[in-house]
Amino acid sequence: MTDQAQIRVLSVDDHPLLREGIAAIINDQPDMVLTADASSGSEGIQKFRELRPDITLMDLRLPDMSGIDSLIAIRTEFSEARIIMLTTFEGDVEIQRALEAGARGYMLKSMPPRELVEVIRQVHAGKKRVPPEVAAHLAEHMSDEELTGREIDVLGHIAGGNRNRDIAEKLFISEETVKVHIKHIMDKLGASDRTQAVAIGVRRGIIQF
């Protein structure tokens, strides 16, 4: 044991198996200690209030609320909170949103433990860390315009197999307007038709099932 204070880590993840793995790896590091873990967003927020960990590892998908909402909730209360998103690879939209919401790092569950603990150390030292593979993915689309809320609505209905007329009725707008939205969606996503737009939307995490 060192005299130096250890990095106190909070892990928020609904997969018990993952939590076990994280616990094993964190506690294996002499300079870190897993202070607590939580299996839901609200539990994570509560544990954060109680313990004020140095680093919080947050899964993107949680049973009650999204990891991003939890992150925002914590950072509203404790703006200095250092939170790292830890997730299996989702679309780049999620990554971007997490970083915009103030995440200090973004790690993949598939990364080797050595890198994981290194990111924790770096973020604890005040740096921002996003692994190269994630950064590359992000860069690919950083110039792309984001879809608006309405466009995401429409895209979701397209994925449901709705015709333009059906979408128009469901959204209480004219079919012409739907067509305009679809045109914008295809332009922004670089899709050649509505079908590819859905495929891209799913891959990028814009719409989920």
Next chain:
Amino acid sequence: MTDQAQIRVLSVDDHPLLREGIAAIINDQPDMVLTADASSGSEGIQKFRELRPDITLMDLRLPDMSGIDSLIAIRTEFSEARIIMLTTFEGDVEIQRALEAGARGYMLKSMPPRELVEVIRQVHAGKKRVPPEVAAHLAEHMSDEELTGREIDVLGHIAGGNRNRDIAEKLFISEETVKVHIKHIMDKLGASDRTQAVAIGVRRGIIQF
């Protein structure tokens, strides 16, 4: 420690974090021991040959080959092998294929450890185990007809934003044939158009990105 021989487990998963978690949980059980782990399909096959574990936990997605192919490879050589698929939730197609290929169990990474070890014990005792939530999903589509290889090809091309004519050229068939395939795909999946067919295909794990 008991006199009874322990259940010797091999874990095949490319996520180090998951492997750590599995290791922690397995070794926590007095009647089990993690004999080895592997991070790829071929390594898994090799380790199986060497160690002949009682139970093999196999991830569905592996870097070199699919978990199902690994399962088949092992069971061709050792038909008595007891292999449990352990995965985050994919489409029901994968589950069905794994079970048809001879998997003795199918577990979700999100399941609580208690259930995981219980499944291992049950399978070791010669039973087949599929958790109720997975079984329910499976039952939903058990009556559905499966897509043929050609139909899956076509569906993939549809997802890529190809027009019927493009698909015809790429597959060296006539546009009319493509239309027939698409008709069959939509009928089998219960989709109202090509777009919904892609959405359903992705959700069910028939096509992947």
Next chain:
DNA sequence: AGAAAAACTACTCGATCGGGTGATGTTTTG
């Protein structure tokens, strides 16, 4: 070998889609 499933091709026709152009009111934001 014989039956069944899969793959293939052809034709018609109405429905739907997607591109182009142009315009108006509202909301957001610098």
Next chain:
DNA sequence: CAAAACATCACCCGATCGAGTAGTTTTTCT
């Protein structure tokens, strides 16, 4: 406040799609 972004609606038109019908060849399974 002014500019930009967003959301809305309309009309034209060619391209594409999907339904229906009908038939042949190849592959697979029993």
